[in-house]
Structure formats: C-alpha cells, structure tokens
Amino acid sequence: xxxxxxxxxxxxxKKVINLIPSENYVSKNVLAALGSPLTxxxxxxxxxxxxxxGNEVVDRLEDEVKRLVxxxxxxxxxxYGVNVQSYSGSIANLxxxxxxxxxxxxxxxxxxxxxxxxxxxxxxxxTGKLFKFKHYGVGRDGLIDYNExxxxxxxxxxQLIVCGATAYPRKxxxxxxxxxxxxxxxxxxxxxxxxxxxxxxxxxxxxxSYADIITTTTQxxxxxxxxxxxxxxxxxxxxxxxxxxxxxxxDKTVFPGLQGGPQMHTIxxxxxxxxxxxxxxxxxxxxxxxxNAKELATELKRLGFKIITGGTDNHLxxxxxxxxxxxxxxxxxxxxxxxxxxxxxxxxxxxxxPWDPSGIRLGTPAVTTQCMKEKEMVKIxxxxxxxxxx
Ligand SMILES: Cc1ncc(COP(=O)(O)O)c(C=O)c1O
Numbered sequence: 185x186x187x188x189x190x191x192x193x194x195x196x197x198k199k200v201i202n203l204i205p206s207e208n209y210v211s212k213n214v215l216a217a218l219g220s221p222l223t224x225x226x227x228x229x230x231x232x233x234x235x236x237x238g239n240e241v242v243d244r245l246e247d248e249v250k251r252l253v254x255x256x257x258x259x260x261x262x263x264y265g266v267n268v269q270s271y272s273g274s275i276a277n278l279x280x281x282x283x284x285x286x287x288x289x290x291x292x293x294x295x296x297x298x299x300x301x302x303x304x305x306x307x308x309x310x311t312g313k314l315f316k317f318k319h320y321g322v323g324r325d326g327l328i329d330y331n332e333x334x335x336x337x338x339x340x341x342x343q344l345i346v347c348g349a350t351a352y353p354r355k356x357x358x359x360x361x362x363x364x365x366x367x368x369x370x371x372x373x374x375x376x377x378x379x380x381x382x383x384x385x386x387x388x389x390x391x392x393s394y395a396d397i398i399t400t401t402t403q404x405x406x407x408x409x410x411x412x413x414x415x416x417x418x419x420x421x422x423x424x425x426x427x428x429x430x431x432x433x434x435d436k437t438v439f440p441g442l443q444g445g446p447q448m449h450t451i452x453x454x455x456x457x458x459x460x461x462x463x464x465x466x467x468x469x470x471x472x473x474x475x476n477a478k479e480l481a482t483e484l485k486r487l488g489f490k491i492i493t494g495g496t497d498n499h500l501x502x503x504x505x506x507x508x509x510x511x512x513x514x515x516x517x518x519x520x521x522x523x524x525x526x527x528x529x530x531x532x533x534x535x536x537x538p539w540d541p542s543g544i545r546l547g548t549p550a551v552t553t554q555c556m557k558e559k560e561m562v563k564i565x566x567x568x569x570x571x572x573x574x
Contacts, residue, residue, distance in 0.1 A: 205547020265431025381405025408457025
C-alpha cells in the first residue's frame with residue numbers, strides 16, 4: 185500500500201505546476217543519499233565526540249558537510265561555527281533562541297501576519313510561549329519600515345532581533361538590521377530559509393557580514409533534503425562584556441537539549457546539495473528563479489491581478505485575491521483542481537484569518553528546476569487568469 189501511495193505521489197508531482205515557494209525537486213543524488221544505509225547509524229553527539237561507536241565514516245561525513253557549508257557560503261571557520269544536525273528549520277530556530285538568549289529571553293521578529301514564520305514567536309508556536317516576543321511588520325505599501333523596527337527595538341530592548349521571512353517578496357537590508365541591533369545592544373539572527381540558494385550566488389545580498397546567527401532550511405531554494413543548517417559566531421560579547429561562544433551554546437541546545445541522534449542520511453543529503461550548489465550551473469539556476477518570479481509577477485500584474493508591493497525581488501510573490509470575489513482558500517482550491525499548486529497566505533493588514541486568508545503565495549524554485557523560463561511564466565500567468573476569472 186505505502187509503495188503504491190509513493191508511486192501515486194511521484195505521478196502527482198510530475199503532473200502539476202508547483203508554485204509553492206518552499207518546495208522544490210531534489211536531484212537523484214540527493215534522493216539516493218536520503219535513501220542510503222546511513223539511516224541505520226546512530227551517532228549521538230558531535231563529530232569525534234559521540235556516545236556510540238562505529239563512527240569512522242560518519243565523523244568524516246559530518247566534517248565534510250560542515251566544510252562544504254563554509255565553502256558554499258564563503259565564510260571562515262575562524263569566525264563561524266556550523267551545526268548541520270537540526271532535524272528541521274523549526275528546531276534550528278528554537279535552538280538558536282535558547283542557545284543565544286535562553287528561555288524567557290526578549291526577541292524582536294517579524295509577525296506571521298506580515299510575512300514572518302510561525303517560529304518567529306507566533307502564539308501557537310512553542311517559540312511564542314517560551315520567549316518574550318515583540319513583532320514588527322510592514323507598512324501599508326507591504327515593505328518593511330526600518331524606522332518602525334528601530335522604534336520597536338528602542339521601546340522593547342530585545343536581546344535578539346530576527347530578520348528573515350517566509351512571505352516577504354523584497355530584499356532584506358541586513359545592514360540596516362545590524363545598525364538597529366547595535367543601537368540596542370542586541371544580537372542579530374538572519375533566518376534565510378527561503379532565500380539561502382539566492383544568497384549562495386549573491387542574487388540576494390548576504391547576511392554574513394552582519395548577522396551573529398544565520399539559520400536556514402535546506403529544502404527550499406537550496407534544493408536539498410528537509411533539514412537545516414545553523415551558522416553562528418564563535419565569539420560574541422555578552423551584556424556584561426563577557427565573551428560568549430554562541431556556537432557552543434547552540435550546539436548543546438540542539439543535542440542533547442532538543443534532539444537525540446542526528447539523521448546521518450539527511451546530513452549526507454545536505455552535503456550532496458551543497459556540492460551541487462558549488463557547480464557553475466547552480467548560479468544559472470538561482471538567477472533564473474528570480475528572473476522567472478519577476479516575469480510571473482509582471483505578467484500577473486499586467487493581467488490585472490493585485491500583487492503585494494507590486495512585484496518581487498526574490499523567488500516569491502503574494503497576490504490579493506479578494507478583488508476577484510474569492511478568498512485565498514477558494515482561489516487555491518480552484519487552482520489545484522486545474523493542476524496549479526499554490527498555498528493560501530495572509531496578506532499584510534489582512535482582515536481574514538490564516539485558515540482562509542485573503543491571499544495566495546506563489547513562487548518559482550520548483551518550476552525553475554523543471555527548466556521553465558520566462559516564456560512559461562507568461563503562459564502560467566495566463567492560465568491562472570483563466571482559472572480564477574471564470
Ligand atoms: C523562514 C522560515 N523559517 C523556518 C521554517 C521552518 O522550517 P521547517 O518546516 O523545516 O521546520 C520555515 C519553513 O517554511 C521558514 O519559511
């Protein structure tokens with residue numbers, strides 16, 4: 185039965201036009217690593233300091249994957265430490281909060297309603313229950329208002345500021361966030377889960393000169409398995425001027441704080457996707473993701489749709505579907521029946537609720553993996569119009 189369902193899902197994935205910005209299609213080699221006997225190995229602990237024996241291969245493997253992280257993101261092991269063991273982006277974020285400010289710490293982040301992720305302190309997320317969060321959002325134009333972020337930081341005096349989003353179509357100004365963090369003596373964390381692949385080839389600015397902690401999932405624009413990477417400064421100064429090894433604190437939170445044995449098959453698959461990201465054609469791929477998103481947004485706008493902020497700088501866009509007399513749920517269902525897969529999404533200042541919001545979110549990483557280019561984006565936009573306006 186399970187085998188049959190897997191086959192059905194393979195067919196579904198091939199049949200649809202997948203515009204979910206957080207999904208992608210991994211290579212055969214990433215899949216092979218995920219399905220490899222590395223899944224049989226228990227390796228609790230850090231590499232070379234494990235609680236089980238028989239680690240001569242997995243220690244080398246984890247070391248190599250970490251080395252690839254330094255190479256891909258062009259960072260120095262003298263400045264940053266790397267953790268590749270978190271089971272997911274959510275765990276990576278939780279571990280980064282606990283490891284940097286501790287439970288109960290004060291964190292300023294983007295609200296879910298304006299583009300942030302659940303793990304940026306939403307009430308229903310454990311992050312919202314374990315820490316004191318204050319949220320910033322976007323202005324009526326859909327853009328982050330850095331003056332408002334600065335004011336919120338000044339009022340709230342956070343110990344950590346999180347930048348990064350799950351539904352923000354414009355470039356993030358890491359330099360401005362750093363300045364704001366400095367003004368209140370806060371650490372800065374960049375959650376680049378969505379844009380990591382774009383950061384690798386610099387079609388989105390890099391946070392590395394500015395952030396103390398960088399988290400990312402590996403399954404989105406990075407085109408790897410479902411997993412996460414945490415990169416953190418080896419040394420930061422604490423509020424009493426003491427030197428803190430952030431990496432060490434975060435590592436201890438991942439294991440034994442939150443997890444048991446790392447999933448070595450996933451870590452291997454992260455390594456494979458990083459090797460792929462080093463190839464020249466990955467640069468072409470990441471550039472094409474953005475070119476495709478810009479074309480899709482432009483054509484949708486030309487066809488009369490309301491695109492939040494009027495377009496995109498990255499791989500995703502938000503569309504307000506209420507002018508069509510539809511809700512996000514209705515629009516998403518209609519598109520699904522016609523073979524186009526999106527997700528329903530809140531838009532800034534939404535008067536509707538997350539389960540049936542006013543918008544849909546569309547993105548181009550998966551269709552770009554399928555070698556689609558601008559020409560296909562125009563066709564997809566026209567198909568969307570036909571489906572939603574009928
Ligand atoms: C910005 C951001 N952070 C964190 C996560 C959480 O990742 P995961 O689903 O792997 O837990 C996501 C996932 O969509 C995300 O978009």
